Amino acid sequence: MAGLGLPEILFVLVAWVVPAVAFFFLIYWAVRLAIRHEGNRALNARETRITDARDV
Template identity: 60%
Template sequence: MAEILVLLVVLVLWGIPAVLLFFFIYWAIRLAIRHENRRVPTPREIADQERRERVAAERAAQRRTRHRSE
């Protein structure tokens, strides 16, 4: 009977903090992953986006002038 009592005490003293630590680490990792997704774009990504916008604007302008001449 005493062994079972010791086992329960050890479970309470070690098991519950271990579970709490697991959930804390799990939460911290999820927070880090979510934060990483909202990172600042690199200069190359900014330049690529600006180039895509510029090309789209040029194509739209070409379509407008093509429709006017027809």
């Protein structure tokens, strides 16, 4: 059984590792953006309720 040579290692690195890392960061960014958006939405809803209560 022959060991992996440099060309095989580079192929695996380029074909699998780089896209996997890029996909991970894409998902990470999307989740962070969604969490930030939900936090802002909850804050705006809370401020709207406070303002509505004062207007009545």
